Amino acid sequence: MSKLIILSNRVTIPNGQKTTAGGLAVAIQDALDDIGGIWLGWNGERVHKQEEVHFNIFRKDKVDYVTCPLTNSQYSDYYAGFAN
Numbered sequence: 001m002s003k004l005i006i007l008s009n010r011v012t013i014p015n016g017q018k019t020t021a022g023g024l025a026v027a028i029q030d031a032l033d034d035i036g037g038i039w040l041g042w043n044g045e046r047v048h049k050q051e052e053v054h055f056n057i058f059r060k061d062k063v064d065y066v067t068c069p070l071t072n073s074q075y076s077d078y079y080a081g082f083a084n
């Protein structure tokens with residue numbers, strides 16, 4: 001049994017409404033819906049200390065969505081710094 005594992009900067013968690021966005025997120029979601037898998041990434045939140053980082057797991061059909069916050073230094077040094 002094959003599973004697709006996606007690691008991205010942000011995760012799109014389905015909320016029951018039809019999405020109107022296009023691009024890569026829609027293609028990834030379609031592939032995950034077809035074969036199942038795991039999508040891991042940032043949940044959009046920032047925390048002060050590493051000890052405050054926690055993983056959130058949400059399952060819908062054949063897909064596990066795993067998100068976590070970034071520390072303020074991870075966000076400023078990498079996400080808003082090097083990666084941009």
